[in-house]
Amino acid sequence: MLIGYARVSKADGNQVLDLQIDALIKEGVNKENIYTDKISGSKDQRPGLENCLKALRENDTLVVYKLDRLGRNLKHLIQTVEDLTKRKVGFKVLSGQGVNIDTTSPAGKMIFSIFGALAEFERELIRERTMAGLQAARARGRMGGRKFGLSKAQVRLAEASMKNRDTSVTELCKELNITRACLYRYISPNGELRENANKVLGE
Structure with a gap:
């Protein structure tokens, strides 16, 4: 099943959202399977996206108009698509820089793997800097580390x-x-x- 997601910020106006929905429907997504948000992409709380991700099941495909409609940033985008892949859910982009991304096809998987490599490189840099900072702190007699937030x-x-x-x-x-x-x-x-x-x- 194809599941669609569309988003505009409050300042974009309804016409941009209509453009995305029309493109998703043309791709074969039923209108009742399209989830939407009118909120900035940088916000953590996006009810439409959360409901969309929860609705996806194995062998479904998430379809978006552009890459920036889904992710808050590169890290969030990669993590979201990696989670979809683990759940055996496909991901397809219809327009923009990510138009060739379709994780249900070999070529699309290869392109997205490049994004994944960049994200892994970024994570390694952050990890190295964090470890260097902790070692420096220990050398000064301070202990670091994040405590768990849930019991x-x-x-x-x-x-x-x-x-x-x-x-x-x-x-x-x-x-x-x-x-x-x-x-x-x-x-x-x-x-x-x-x-x-x-x-x-x-x-």
Whole structure:
């Protein structure tokens, strides 16, 4: 099944959103399977995107008009598509710089792998700088490291809640007293445990 996502900022106006929706429908996406947001791409809270990601199932394909409609930045974009790939969900871009990206085809996978390599390179640079900073801090007698933000019980609650398609992410975050960014560091949109969650659980 094809699932579409379209986004405009509040300043863009409805016509730009209509353009995206028309392109998605022309590609074969049913109108009832198109999720939308009218919000800046830099915002963490995008209800339409969250509902879209939760609706996707194995062998579905997420279709967007342009790459910048989906990701807040390169890191967020790569992480989102990597999560889709793990779930065996395809990703296709219709226009702009990413027009040749279609992870359901060999050529599209190769192109996106280049993005992945760039993101990995960026992560390694950040990791090296972080480690160098920690070593310098230890040399001065200071210990560093980020503490976990969720308990074991909260991780299990979040896991079960995110596996339920009817769960409101906003309400869940309020219940756990955390931000959406914090939640997604532990649990993926479809309820899978991430590295931080496994560390808390000791797995």
